[in-house]
Amino acid sequence: MMQATLTTDMPENDAPVSRVTLQQAIEWQLCMHSGEATEQDRQGLQRWLDAHPSHARVWQQLKEIDAAFQPASGKSVRQALLKRSSGRKTRIAGTALALLLTVLGLCAVNRYQPVDQLLADYRTGTGERRTIVLPDQTIVRMNTRSAIDLAFDTHRRAIVLHEGEIEVETSHDDPNETRPFIVLTPDTSLRALGTRFIVRDVDRGEGTRLTVTYSAVVARPATCAAEPQAHCDGERIVREGETVVVRDGKVSEPEQAPADADAWKDGMLVVENRPLGEVAAELARHRLGYLSVDPRVAQLRITGTLPLDDTDQALLALTAAAPVEIVSATHWWARIQPRPPQQAAQAARN
Incomplete structure (x- = not known):
């Protein structure tokens, strides 16, 4: 429940904005960022914003959408269009339509499958989950918008998590298998001790979260070598029912993991x-x-x-x-x- x-x-007034208001906001945004806006234009924009609370609200919404797509393209959608457009208000309506279509196109591509994940060995799109079985019979369950590469060699069995969230259930079918099983992220190396655990890229620049649901995992910051035989003062053994975040060269103190972390x-x-x-x-x-x-x-x-x-x-x-x-x-x-x-x-x- x-x-x-x-x-x-x-608030006192939160009626949905109309399509007419949205179109007006787009036209003002394109005008103000065309490089040709005058003081008269700026005063006109301010009068439009002051005319009704919905105008300021939709203006803020457009800025949020523009900022949301900027990381994927390196520049805003608006900037890309305006760079090729030197027209004034006679061409704004057509440019506004192009902006909407471009936003929808970028949304369809990048929101379903991030471009930087396309070359990964295994990946999931938005809203997709999948289960894969590795060559050693380890089971990896992938959450939405995740990407991993396999790095198995004669010395170790490794997964590189580029983005997203995975659950790893290591296999013990082969008694002769002695290679350590490791998950690598930009923040950490996580060595399984015969276990089941969840690894999540919390957010870009915000660290990696490890949640252990069975047995234990050795967590090392990326400043330490991933090889288990190499000494590392910063490593920590995370046990069943615990969760930690590895960030900025440190493993946080363990906390109790939510019972439904793998829901x-x-x-x-x-x-x-x-x-x-x-x-x-x-x-x-x-x-x-x-x-x-x-x-x-x-x-x-x-x-x-x-x-x-x-x-x-x-x-x-x-x-x-x-x-x-x-x-x-x-x-x-x-x-x-x-x-x-x-x-x-x-x-x-x-």
């Missing part, structure tokens, strides 16, 4: 008293398109179970449990925002 507690003030294998997201912003970020990993949360409700506390294979249903469950609504301009863009007060009051009475 989904539950939520409110810790933020509710994603069964297509479920189990959350207990977590902020709505974190819950939405997790759902976004499994959802095609762009999903964001209004800061005014990002700190709502959520407890419950959500389906990962149907994120539309998961979002619907959130609206039933919390005073929020889902606003979507297209199938590729959705935002969780506060429910209008009158609707929230009606829902409370029901």
Whole structure:
């Protein structure tokens, strides 16, 4: 059962923005970043932003979308289009349409399968999970948007996790197998001690999380050699039921791992008293398109179970449990925002 507690003030006006307003915002954005904007244009933009609360809201939404796609392309979609366009407002409508189509195209490609994962030995797209059996009969379960390479040689059995999340269940079928089994990430080397464990690339630059669900794993920061015979002062043995994060050359103190850390294998997201912003970020990993949360409700506390294979249903469950609504301009863009007060009051009475 989904539950939520409110810790933020509710707004007075949160009606969904119209398509006309969205189109106007796109035209203003293209105008202001064309390199030809005048002081009169800037004053006109400010008057438009001040004219209605929805104008500022959709202006912020466009900036979020632009920023979301910038890391994949190295520059914003808007910049790429404007570099080839020197027209003024007579051509803005056509450029706006091109912007929308380009955003949708990038969303379809990069949101389903990140470009930098295409050459990996094994990979999963957005919303996809798969199970693979390695040459030594080790089982690897891959979560959404994950990519790994195999690096088996005469000295070790290694998996390189480039992105995403995997569960490893090492095999013991061959009593003559003496090569260590290691998972490598930019932050760490993780050596299995006859075990089952989960490794997740927390976020780019934010470290690697290890959760041990059976037996134990030796975690070393990347500053140490991966070979077990090499001494490493920074290594730590992480035992069953513990979780750590390896970041900046250090292995954190172990904490108790959530009992449902591997629920994603069964297509479920189990959350207990977590902020709505974190819950939405997790759902976004499994959802095609762009999903964001209004800061005014990002700190709502959520407890419950959500389906990962149907994120539309998961979002619907959130609206039933919390005073929020889902606003979507297209199938590729959705935002969780506060429910209008009158609707929230009606829902409370029901």
